Amino acid sequence: MVHFALRTLLYDRLRFLIAVGGVAFAILLMLVLRGILDGTVAKSTAYVDHVGADVFVAQEGVQHFALSSSVIPATAETAARTVPGVRAAHGIVSVPIVARIGGEEAAVRLVGFDPEAGLGGPWSMAEGTSAIDERGIIVDSTLARSSGIDAGDAITLAGQEFVVEGLSRGTNALAGNVVFVTRDTAARIVGLEAAYSYLLVQIEAGANDADVAERLQTALPGVSVMTRETFSRNERDLLSGLFVTPVNVMAVIGVLVGIMVVGLTIYTVASERLRDFGVLKAIGASNRYVYLVILRLGLLVAVFGFGLGLGAGYLVKPLVEYFVPDLGIAYRPPFIVAVFGMAAGMSLLAALLPVYRIAGVDPKEVFKT
Amino acid sequence: MTAPLELAGVRKVYGHAPTEVVAVDEVTFTVPQGRVVVVLGPSGSGKTTLLSIAGCLLRPTAGTVRVVGKDVTSMSERALPAVRLRHIGFVFQTFNLLDPLTALENVLMPMNLAGRSDAAARARAHELLAELGLEHRLRSTPGELSAGERQRVAIARALANEPALVLADEPTANLDSGTGQRVMQLLSRLVRDGAAQALVVVTHDTRVLEFADETYWMEDGRLRQDAAPGSPDGSSRASERERGGT
Numbered sequence: 001m002v003h004f005a006l007r008t009l010l011y012d013r014l015r016f017l018i019a020v021g022g023v024a025f026a027i028l029l030m031l032v033l034r035g036i037l038d039g040t041v042a043k044s045t046a047y048v049d050h051v052g053a054d055v056f057v058a059q060e061g062v063q064h065f066a067l068s069s070s071v072i073p074a075t076a077e078t079a080a081r082t083v084p085g086v087r088a089a090h091g092i093v094s095v096p097i098v099a100r101i102g103g104e105e106a107a108v109r110l111v112g113f114d115p116e117a118g119l120g121g122p123w124s125m126a127e128g129t130s131a132i133d134e135r136g137i138i139v140d141s142t143l144a145r146s147s148g149i150d151a152g153d154a155i156t157l158a159g160q161e162f163v164v165e166g167l168s169r170g171t172n173a174l175a176g177n178v179v180f181v182t183r184d185t186a187a188r189i190v191g192l193e194a195a196y197s198y199l200l201v202q203i204e205a206g207a208n209d210a211d212v213a214e215r216l217q218t219a220l221p222g223v224s225v226m227t228r229e230t231f232s233r234n235e236r237d238l239l240s241g242l243f244v245t246p247v248n249v250m251a252v253i254g255v256l257v258g259i260m261v262v263g264l265t266i267y268t269v270a271s272e273r274l275r276d277f278g279v280l281k282a283i284g285a286s287n288r289y290v291y292l293v294i295l296r297l298g299l300l301v302a303v304f305g306f307g308l309g310l311g312a313g314y315l316v317k318p319l320v321e322y323f324v325p326d327l328g329i330a331y332r333p334p335f336i337v338a339v340f341g342m343a344a345g346m347s348l349l350a351a352l353l354p355v356y357r358i359a360g361v362d363p364k365e366v367f368k369t
Numbered sequence: 370m371t372a373p374l375e376l377a378g379v380r381k382v383y384g385h386a387p388t389e390v391v392a393v394d395e396v397t398f399t400v401p402q403g404r405v406v407v408v409l410g411p412s413g414s415g416k417t418t419l420l421s422i423a424g425c426l427l428r429p430t431a432g433t434v435r436v437v438g439k440d441v442t443s444m445s446e447r448a449l450p451a452v453r454l455r456h457i458g459f460v461f462q463t464f465n466l467l468d469p470l471t472a473l474e475n476v477l478m479p480m481n482l483a484g485r486s487d488a489a490a491r492a493r494a495h496e497l498l499a500e501l502g503l504e505h506r507l508r509s510t511p512g513e514l515s516a517g518e519r520q521r522v523a524i525a526r527a528l529a530n531e532p533a534l535v536l537a538d539e540p541t542a543n544l545d546s547g548t549g550q551r552v553m554q555l556l557s558r559l560v561r562d563g564a565a566q567a568l569v570v571v572t573h574d575t576r577v578l579e580f581a582d583e584t585y586w587m588e589d590g591r592l593r594q595d596a597a598p599g600s601p602d603g604s605s606r607a608s609e610r611e612r613g614g615t
Contacts, residue, residue: 004478007469279465282426283479283526284454286447364426366465367417367538 005296022261023305029254031313039328044173053200085207091196092120093186102147109176112186128166137162138180142172142325263350270354281363298351302343371438373533373567374400379432392418394590408571410587416571458527462539464519466511473507497525517548
């Protein structure tokens with residue numbers, strides 16, 4: 001039966017390609033849109049995920065990093081170091097800021113860290129050093145590439161000139177590429193005195209991050225203490241919440257386009273091959289058999305379309321990441337499975353209309369010339 | 370011995386009085402085993418309606434149709450495809466092969482529908498197509514075959530499930546006279562060889578009478594047994610041949 005459905009589908013190659021292309025387009029649209037959302041959100045939490053802190057301390061009520069500003073007293077740093085289970089605690093200054101880089105203004109996240117402590121600074125360097133001085137700055141490498149600057153160049157930030165001493169890797173994000181300066185410099189730029197934005201805490205080996213977070217919360221009143229996992233999840237939820245609705249709307253449009261293309265194609269195939277279905281009925285095929293042929297036509301289109309769409313998705317991924325480095329694309333396996341389910345559902349739905357048409361075929365019509 | 374086909378008082382009326390059309394009017398006839406029955410008649414005489422009723426594709430308004438002894442008029446719609454599949458083979462004027470499939474696959478189709486094992490179905494299809502001289506055309510699609518070859522594939526398909534009855538609707542109409550002659554020779558030989566138990570041909574082509582054991586004339590929905598050309602007693606040339614005639 002699969003064989004007959006496949007041969008019927010392949011009988012007109014052009015139409016087959018159009019149908020498969022339509023589904024592939026819908027799949028690609030769903031996959032890329034959701035992939036961009038997931039990838040971009042994942043990139044936006046890169047600092048929290050990779051900076052090396054196990055626990056984050058923020059101003060009371062602050063639950064996020066990228067789109068929030070936070071101020072905590074500098075005394076929290078020394079107080080945190082006395083909490084059992086804490087191996088290291090270092091304050092950072094973190095604020096969104098507009099910088100003039102490569103002659104153009106760019107929204108960036110300025111992070112001031114203590115180069116001697118290391119914690120809070122870049123975790124991967126593409127070029128140069130992370131051991132910067134007060135006039136030094138580390139710029140995200142994709143931002144540097146798109147702005148046409150390199151290590152050793154000078155850039156202006158808040159009216160002050162800095163020398164690019166290093167290019168960091170993995171620190172670009174839609175919400176703002178990260179640029180690093182020393183903590184004192186950052187505090188001076190934003191006018192913070194005896195205060196930091198966040199406290200980054202590393203726990204001792206064998207300690208439990210949730211337990212340490214709880215102890216920190218008790219020891220440091222008036223702050224929010226979160227494990228890395230919680231802080232990162234808060235960030236992802238916030239960003240996903242901002243973009244998920246428009247992405248879903250576009251994905252639904254993709255699905256509707258797919259349903260229309262598959263529906264029209266299967267309907268056309270069924271209409272053009274109506275006589276074949278009449279012949280099948282005449283020689284003894286049951287209605288059930290004929291319906292299953294139609295549904296299999298739909299499923300075959302879904303399978304081929306899904307394969308093509310998925311392949312195209314993986315081809316598009318490096319292109320998007322190269323040309324729009326602030327965006328990330330991540331294809332999560334559960335979503336891929338869900339997309340296949342949607343493709344199958346879409347094609348089966350599209351096959352319903354021709355099923356009704358086929359149901360009306362009178363087998364005795366085959367006697368007519 | 371059960372007759373492959375029996376019709377008793379079959380009537381088919383389209384529409385309602387006073388504009389009703391009687392397509393088949395009180396037809397009673399039996400097709401015995403091993404016989405080639407030809408129904409002649411002009412266009413619009415009701416031949417195709419009669420064939421549709423005999424093939425369980427159309428329910429009569431009245432009367433009884435028995436296929437291999439089973440009363441199909443009392444069967445549900447859902448049961449009829451199985452009767453067609455297992456007991457009846459169809460040969461159509463326009464061949465009605467499935468264009469996307471090869472000759473071999475077309476012959477395999479009814480056997481696949483009947484649930485015959487793939488190996489057995491393939492062996493049977495190869496055997497039939499070889500018998501019909503198409504062993505070199507197994508992988509050809511209908512579009513690559515001549516009209517005569519297509520009709521032979523259709524005959525192979527009709528015989529695939531070893532039916533009790535083969536119903537042929539104008540099987541020679543789209544063939545040149547020589548090919549039509551060969552197709553009829555083939556069909557009648559296959560019936561006599563036991564590939565099918567009986568053959569009913571409806572046609573307006575009088576050349577087909579040469580192969581008939583029994584001939585009927587149909588006009589205005591009425592059927593009557595008729596003498597074939599050259600056989601004043603009503604028997605056919607085929608019967609004469611069997612009796613040692615021409």
